[in-house]
Amino acid sequence: MNLDLPRVPIGPTIEATIDFLVEHLAFATRAFSAVADQGLRFLESTMMAVHPIILVVVATVLVFFLTRKRGVTVFTFLGLGLIWNIGLWSAAVTTLSLVVVATLIAIIIGIPLGIISAISDTVYRIVRPILDFMQTLPAFVYLIPAIPFFGLGRVAAIFATVIFSMPPAIRFTNLGIRQVPKELTECADAFGADRWQKLIKIQLPLAKTTIMGGVNQTVMLALSMVVIAAMIGAGGLGGEVWRAIQRLQPGAGFEAGIGIVILAIILDRVLHQLATKD
Amino acid sequence: MEKIVLKNVVKIFGDSPKKALHMLQEGDSIAEISKKTGNVVGVADVSFSVNEGEIVVVMGLSGSGKSTLVRCINRLFEPTSGGIYVDGQDVCALGTKELREFRRRKFGMVFQHFALFPHRKVVDNVEFGLEIQGVDKDQRREKAEKSLEMVGLKGWGEKYPGELSGGMQQRVGLARALALDPDILLMDEAFSALDPLIRRDMQDELINLQHTMQKTIVFISHDLDEALKLGDRLVILKDGAVEQIGTSEEILTKPATEYVRKFVEEVDITKVLTAETIMKKSEDVAYLGSDGPQTALRKMKKNAISSLFVVNRDHTLAGILFVDDVRRLADQGETDLEKAMRKDIKTVSADTPAHELFPIMQDISYPVAVVNEQNKLKGVIVKGLLFSAIAERGGE
Structure with a gap:
């Protein structure tokens, strides 16, 4: 039997909303577009301007000074060398640029949001379900609204990546600040600290490790999303994988996949070290 | 001279404090109020005053409301009703900004679990209050060093709190409060987390310091021996209400209620009675x-x-x-x-x-x-x- 109930108009509502936003938020999308595009161009052109070998060495030295660990340093040297060797250098540079730009935007928005939701329970009650929703929605779905806003291409990819990778930055910041022992914030209050002093002098320094954990996750999520975003024209290592799928070239697909893994491991190790330092 | 005056202070935790307050005024018991409204009465109508230069020990078992009471004095907890006056100023009437200023000027606080900031060096911990007040770097370093010297921790400034023993950590806590040279010290179970031997040392040290400092001190304790030793006067709390206020001598020789009498029985009388x-x-x-x-x-x-x-x-x-x-x-x-x-x-x-x-x-x-x-x-x-x-x- 067919119940003659009207269909709940989720799809049409979303479309109408997106149409509305595209029309009325043009200034915002244009601004985002400009920032993302300029950032990408700058990073990419800087990294491509020097010879890969120099960059490999610079990266290796940098990793050594950040981590002080021999294993990671050797891995960085060999891994990046391999990427260059198998001809994926420019793709890797693109991917890294995408990750850096997307992560920076996600952190710049995410950490303040996390701070606000740690301070205000009301904000947290609103933000939390949105974060849950964002994290459970399949990653591909983010790609769709990105297109009407920014069209196919790298800016759309960055937009989707920012949305996808921001939740941990918010969540961990919020958690880190809320985890600061009550006696310490109470002590700051007792000595007459105002909200800002309390935040800067006590809460943020003590939440640092947790916040860095969130940043680490944001970077990792950004990396995974940047690969998926190849479907809407992000290019980079993800683009190589995407092309290999379309042309049925398992070898080329694997090479690009290994390149992504190498980047992921280096980023993770370095960030982990930064988070747990002192 | 009366430095701190508490008048009928009530603190109720929960979402319907007005109703609970009304019940309290009608004479309902705390258990009854808790059952009917779900609100917890932390402090139930407490009045007493602290004279300048005096140590008053607020004593009670856990849950007696003593820590809540001390937090009402500097309004870390907002009293539900009643009045708190420091140097004649109604503390409850202060706005957010004035209250902050007031806390900076009047109070130093020492916490049960020290509440030292683990990411700051000892000397930076001691400087904290001065830093909040915006005192310039050289001056606050000088005051912090002096304060550390007072508590016998000269030369320990560059360590982190985690590298110090419990007793030393609490000395840092004390130095942090003293660095401000406040009129009033609020000490919330300041020595309770220390070993008995170290606790006794700290008590002696506080008595010594008090000889020269002459601060007005509100000291919270659950230990009657400690209270009798330190307090010029004692305020004994039970279920958020005052059982007795008096000198050690009065508490010991003329316990006002059965509760106090039972308490006093536990005391080793030979340590309390003096020549x-x-x-x-x-x-x-x-x-x-x-x-x-x-x-x-x-x-x-x-x-x-x-x-x-x-x-x-x-x-x-x-x-x-x-x-x-x-x-x-x-x-x-x-x-x-x-x-x-x-x-x-x-x-x-x-x-x-x-x-x-x-x-x-x-x-x-x-x-x-x-x-x-x-x-x-x-x-x-x-x-x-x-x-x-x-x-x-x-x-x-």
Whole structure:
């Protein structure tokens, strides 16, 4: 039997909303577009301007000074060398640029949001379900609204990546600040600290490790999303994988996949070290 | 002068404090209020005042509302009703900004679990309050170093709190509060987390510091021994309400309620009773220079004692006379008492605890003289007096 109930108009509502936003938020999308595009161009052109070998060495030295660990340093040297060797250098540079730009935007928005939701329970009650929703929605779905806003291409990819990778930055910041022992914030209050002093002098320094954990996750999520975003024209290592799928070239697909893994491991190790330092 | 005045302070935790407050005013019990409204009464109508330079210990078991009460004084907790006045200023009437200013100027606080900032060096912890006040770097470093020196931690400034023992950490906590040179110290179970031995050291140190600082101190404790030792006066709380307010002596000898009486029974009376509380003040003495042997003998006979203390004109202790010696002196026709007087006698100060009197009195056959710093005779303790004092207060 067919119940003659009207269909709940989720799809049409979303479309109408997106149409509305595209029309009325043009200034915002244009601004985002400009920032993302300029950032990408700058990073990419800087990294491509020097010879890969120099960059490999610079990266290796940098990793050594950040981590002080021999294993990671050797891995960085060999891994990046391999990427260059198998001809994926420019793709890797693109991917890294995408990750850096997307992560920076996600952190710049995410950490303040996390701070606000740690301070205000009301904000947290609103933000939390949105974060849950964002994290459970399949990653591909983010790609769709990105297109009407920014069209196919790298800016759309960055937009989707920012949305996808921001939740941990918010969540961990919020958690880190809320985890600061009550006696310490109470002590700051007792000595007459105002909200800002309390935040800067006590809460943020003590939440640092947790916040860095969130940043680490944001970077990792950004990396995974940047690969998926190849479907809407992000290019980079993800683009190589995407092309290999379309042309049925398992070898080329694997090479690009290994390149992504190498980047992921280096980023993770370095960030982990930064988070747990002192 | 009254430094802090609390008037009918009530603190209720929960979402319908008005209803709970009304019930409290109607005389309902805390348990009843909790059952009917789900609200917890932390402090129920507490009034007392703290004089300038005085240590008042707020004492009670856990859940008695003592920590809540101390947080009401600087409004870390907002009192539900009642008034709090510091130097005549109604603390509850202060706006957010004024309150912050007030906290910076008036209060130093020391916490049970130290509440040191683990990411800051010891000296930076001590500087915290000054930093909040915007004192410039050199000046606050100087004050912090001085404060660390006061608590015996000179040279430890560059360490992190985690590298210090518990007792040292709490010294840092104390130094942090003292660095501001506040009028008032709020000490919330400041020594409770320390080992008994270190706790005693810290208590002694606080008493020493207080001699020179003369701060107004509100000290929270669950330990009656500590309260009796530190407090000029005690406020005993139970279920958020005052059971008794008084000096150690009053609490021990005249417990106002059954609850206080039971509490007091647990106390080791010999540590609390001092020479001053036991001694007899109006004992007859012989005056050197004016009294002769016959007078001395008469005084002994009158009081039925076999020895008599001798004092100089200014009432400083000169020695002791024994009846046999004086009689011999009289038989020889001498008039100068000094010839029969023994000078090498044991004396104690007024604050000597009773348990230290036992070994002293065991060694000697005559009474012990209680003297002040100028060696003036304040009183006399005989063995019988010591035992009866303890039996009377401790043996019920």
